[in-house]
Amino acid sequence: MENNYQYSTEDLQARDRAHVIHSFSDLSALKEDNCTVMTGSDGIYVKDSDGNQFIDGIGGLWCVNIGYGREEMIEAIADQLRQIPFYSSFTNLTNAPSVELASKIASLAPGNLNRMFFGTGGSMANDTAVRIAHHYFNRIGKPEKKHIISRQHAYHGSTYMAMSMTGPIYHTGWDVENNIVHHVSAPYSYRRPDGMSMSEFCDSLIAELEAKIVDLGAENVAAFIAEPLMGAGGVIVPPPGYQRRTWDVCQKYGVLYISDEVVTAFARLGHMFASKDMFDVQPDILVCAKGISSGYQPLSATLISDDIYEAISAPGGAFYHGFTYSGHPAACAAGLKNIEIMEREDICGRVKKTGPYFEKMLNGLCDLDIVGEVRGSHFMMCIENVANKDTKELLPMEADVGKRVHKHCQARGLIVRPLGHLNILSPTLILEESDIDQMGEILRASIKATMDDLSKEGVL
């Protein structure tokens, strides 16, 4: 793994502090902290500007599904840039890779999700989903259908509407749209009310969704938006049957079902799309990004059903929506090559075998005193750290347990993501069992080191 340039880490860190605003960060702490500058990558590994190598346990940010350093990806992108680096898909213009990619994705997507709108990220794709849902109801003569139901702990992105649909934990200090966006409870099985069985919990969530639609008036509700498994809100795995039952409720009341598969699509759970294959849900709108290009280029797609497309393409209206970089040829070329690699290497089949091994390794950590729950599926996993496993009581916020585990892991050559008291793992999908064993050893040592720190400080 060669770095192409010689960096001065201190210089980059100083100029980073001076000029770069980081996503989802404590800007005040970053005035003092030194950032890790990633400068190299290969396969499952990334390397920092000081030459330290890490297993990338977070796949960039749930996105580098096929792993790093794929020469054929780089070639496909460069080839496209040589041919024509950019042309838009405004009005009657198009470019070859966007046509090829749309056809390919339509052939893989469940049911009649045959039309898609390309963007450059998940937030934009979710905003597009809402705009299209609203436009659809305007076009079919139901303009009052505007309300959107989302869930606590959802993460749908950082544009205004996507953040409004994201769970309120991220709203503190920011303004969001709250006239038409509503949140029902998250299907947070681990923290369900004491004494409630999983099936009772599921019943209560379904009843709550139905009551919310009835309360708002089904004639006013455009859509319910849901990630099949909730990602950035803490890898929340709903009780069995929940996804299908939420879909049934939407069907009953004529509410569109938007499935946010930004994380789950493109093999992270062992399927190109999880909605139908894993949860028997046929979305009206399906949103994907991240794994669609394995992060080699910014790309997203909002897929819509034929029914919606027929309505919005009927004579008498115009589709006033579009971005300069929708269907960017180099990004679409990356998407096409990425899918070709996934199919050729049977990445889904591979994930179906190595994913359960990854889950088993992580579940093996449950004997540690602060590991309250390990949850998730395949390569979308999370460790919930607690002070007391019986009561599920949390450690004090100041203990910053997720960050401590992350730091201990990084010192041992593994990147994991801290999220409050949680640690999230979303690695590349090409891990071998031996890599997973190594990650297990690092995690165990790092959680133990965290426990030692906390007990020395009298927190545990």
Ligand SMILES: Cc1ncc(COP(=O)(O)O)c(C=O)c1O
């Ligand atoms: C489920 C989900 N939806 C949407 C987004 C937003 O995607 P982006 O950051 O590409 O805008 C994310 C990002 O993590 C996500 O996890």
